[in-house]
Amino acid sequence: MRKSTKHSLVKEKNKMTNTYRYLPDTEQDKKEMLDFIGVSSIEDLFADIPAEVRLTEELNIPDAQSEPEVLKSFSKLAQKNINADQYPIFLGAGTYDHYIPSVVDHMISRSEFYTAYTPYQPEISQGELQAIFEFQSMVCELTGMDAANASMYDQFTALAEAASLAIGQTKRSKVLVSKSVHPESRQILTTVARGQNYGVGEIGLSVDVTDLEQLKAELNKDVAAVIVQYPNFFGSIEDLAAIKELAEANGSLLIVSSNPLALGLLQTPGKLGADIVVGDMQPLGIPMSFGGPHCGYFAVNKKYIRKIPGRIIGQTTDDNGNRGFVLTLQAREQHIRREKATSNICSNQALNALASSICMSALGKKGIREMAMQNIEKADYTAKSLQSKGFTVVNESAFFNEFVVELPRSVKEANAKLLEAGIIGGYDLGIDYGKENQMLVAVTEQRTKEEIDQFVGALEAVING
């Protein structure tokens, strides 16, 4: 059988040509096409192109390779990449290297979950809807809020949506955002604000946290919301209670962007008076993947439940009294009152939200708390080790798993040297804050004591070298 197939491929002219073995144009096909348009050869088709601009010699490219050869050469290329599985990584700034229980991948790889595009039909999607409902419930518990949506793209879009909600709710004209909020969040916010026609004012820093004096001075009746991050971009814990007091006295909402892992230990923003809490689930169950896709969350207190953008899953009972899950409330702004909606986002990040739900369930309440604790302790150990070697830690407030260290030379140079030593260094604050010598260092539970000591030693060598 096999032999005859090969024979027919090579010998018969009306089968695929040898040169283009995956393209089904045979010599006969070509001849028929040429005959049809009345041209004698393919060469004739190029008659209109002047001879002097035509390539006359063979293209200088390597010969075709077989599939095993291609695989081999590409895997060689891939080995030139350095990744966080090989080198200890101290880079965070919004995307973190955390433990992901292996059950997460197994669960989300079930085709019922990963092939569904908009899995909202209650008749056929009870499993998915329940998973999203559990996600919402866990987000509410972590943030201390009353209601959460089915997820959003990432923390950046979620934060901009929160600002738009506040503008729609208060009918005021601007929001104030702290400079300690992730620079990319502020960029997205500025873009969205321009489209929706509201202002964005920035509040400066008092060392590593929001300058409350400036905030106080800038608050007026035009301000719809005050936006802060907790822990902030520098890892520091903002004084939410004090910020809430200022915002509330001015009739402005308090929007908090928060790392959900940190909330395993910190007092919840909900308890401290946040009106809207947003953030990114990446630290809980989602791989770094070069910075995305992530999964944003969006939670509010009860008062704003009908203003939440995106999808919300609700629990209900069917005709027979059985527990069931359905989309709820979403009809209001996005279908029958679109012109009044503060958002046109109707999507969520279902698969990543599921990954996060599974991760949180696998870790459990105790596990998340334990993980958060390890982050604090390891970051603290790293900071203290650096200080003992004479480095200055910039943070004056308590910090979570990130902090800023001042170097006597640029972070850019230091990171190049660290990479040579087999370590991925921290984030260069020269990029967004003009502080070329300040490195934002992230230390997660993944870093071992040996790796931390290696990092501190290498950084010391870089400075002395």
Add this chain to the structure above:
Amino acid sequence: MTNLLYSKDHEWVQQLEGNRVRIGISDYAQHSLGDIVFVENPEVDSEVKANEAVGSIESVKAVSDLITPVSGAVVSVNEELEDAPQSINEQPFDGGWIFEVELSDSEELKGLLSEEEYKAFISEGEE
């Protein structure tokens, strides 16, 4: 109910003591909306301007703006509607009142319709 004034947006206005008025939606309006499931009240102490949307009323059929027929400061809202929005269907003129305003300009009342005028206005619309 006697002595009620009406707006063309189907709200009724009842004069209370001084410059205070109580506002709700007419029987015709509640009937047109169908079963009401949620009322978004204006904020107490907020300043409202006549003919502007200050909240919304959600029924099983639609979400409609709540338009204030008068200008002034919101002094009270019917908080019972949060748990029992159906009061608007059941008793649009009593338990189903929505909010109260301290008028900034009582002259505005002169621009509203009497009950007879409102009835005529509705039947005009239905023809």
